[in-house]
Amino acid sequence: MVAQTDPAMVADVVRQVVSTLQGDLTPADLKLFHEIEELSQYIARARREIAELRTEEIRAHHIPAATDELDAIVAATEEATGSILDSAERIEEVATSLDGPNEQALSEAVTRIYEACNFQDITGQRISKVVKTLKHIELKVDNLVQAFGGYAAAQETIRRPGPLSDDDLLNGPALPAEACKQDEIDALLASFD
Amino acid sequence: MPVDRNMNILIVDDYKTMLRIVRNLLKQLGFDNVDEATDGSAALQKLREKPYQLVISDWNMEPMTGLQLLKEVRADTKLKETPFIMITAESKTENVIEAKKAGVSNYIVKPFNADTLKAKLNSVLGAF
Numbered sequence: 001m002v003a004q005t006d007p008a009m010v011a012d013v014v015r016q017v018v019s020t021l022q023g024d025l026t027p028a029d030l031k032l033f034h035e036i037e038e039l040s041q042y043i044a045r046a047r048r049e050i051a052e053l054r055t056e057e058i059r060a061h062h063i064p065a066a067t068d069e070l071d072a073i074v075a076a077t078e079e080a081t082g083s084i085l086d087s088a089e090r091i092e093e094v095a096t097s098l099d100g101p102n103e104q105a106l107s108e109a110v111t112r113i114y115e116a117c118n119f120q121d122i123t124g125q126r127i128s129k130v131v132k133t134l135k136h137i138e139l140k141v142d143n144l145v146q147a148f149g150g151y152a153a154a155q156e157t158i159r160r161p162g163p164l165s166d167d168d169l170l171n172g173p174a175l176p177a178e179a180c181k182q183d184e185i186d187a188l189l190a191s192f193d
Numbered sequence: 194m195p196v197d198r199n200m201n202i203l204i205v206d207d208y209k210t211m212l213r214i215v216r217n218l219l220k221q222l223g224f225d226n227v228d229e230a231t232d233g234s235a236a237l238q239k240l241r242e243k244p245y246q247l248v249i250s251d252w253n254m255e256p257m258t259g260l261q262l263l264k265e266v267r268a269d270t271k272l273k274e275t276p277f278i279m280i281t282a283e284s285k286t287e288n289v290i291e292a293k294k295a296g297v298s299n300y301i302v303k304p305f306n307a308d309t310l311k312a313k314l315n316s317v318l319g320a321f
Binding site: 078081082085088089092107110111114115117118119120121122124125 | 206208209210211213214217218221253282303304305306307
């Protein structure tokens with residue numbers, strides 16, 4: 001198991017060591033101390049930048065929301081493909097009641113529809129890959145934050161949320177479970193009257 | 194020998210849309226006796242319950258993949274001669290080689306069209 005060390009503590013120790021160094025220092029020593037001091041500044045800067053990234057929000061909200069959206073795309077395309085196939089199968093049934101070239105033409109058109117519906121499987125698999133990548137990023141963000149003192153440290157400099165901006169309000173289509181139904185919206189509007 | 198259009202075919206895929214597409218394309222080619230399974234282990238169970246003359250399987254499924262199913266089929270003395278076509282989005286050379294080494298009869302890359310399916314059936318079952 002790797003021991004967790006508070007980077008701020010490391011930076012302080014380095015600073016104290018450098019400040020207490022006196023006497024004859026060789027150029028090599030000075031260069032080394034300079035490098036150590038730069039390292040401590042780098043650690044402090046990295047902590048600040050991680051805090052500004054709102055890493056807890058990335059882990060707790062952005063990545064799960066993105067994966068939910070992608071899952072919703074898969075479900076919606078699957079449902080749409082199902083409806084297309086329903087219609088294609090119905091056309092195929094009707095085609096059997098026709099004669100000669102008309103039946104042939106409809107049958108060929110239906111075949112093209114079946115072929116085109118292949119996309120749903122491919123889309124689903126591609127999106128699954130993206131979801132896996134997002135989960136990998138989530139893990140890496142988590143590891144990075146832990147390496148720099150954990151979420152509590154990162155939260156220290158996070159601003160308090162202000163009023164909602166236009167950007168905050170523009171979220172695109174909601175997921176089915178979160179979306180308001182039209183009658184709920186109508187009722188909400190009516191409640192203002 | 195002419196191909197028996199009444200043969201039992203098992204199609205295996207975890208996407209119900211793909212099962213439906215393959216079933217419909219097979220129906221257009223005159224094959225009506227088509228059963229479905231959604232992963233390798235369910236397919237293996239069906240293969241041991243009823244004789245099938247052809248398996249058409251996806252690769253990427255859980256818990257048992259199409260490749261594992263193929264290996265199980267080839268290792269089973271009663272099933273090992275069953276023609277096995279893989280239909281998959283896995284299109285890298287190493288995938289095809291691995292499937293071939295495991296004894297796949299033919300290999301179709303998704304997305305595919307009806308002509309490709311017919312050509313592969315011809316290749317595996319004989320001209321029809």
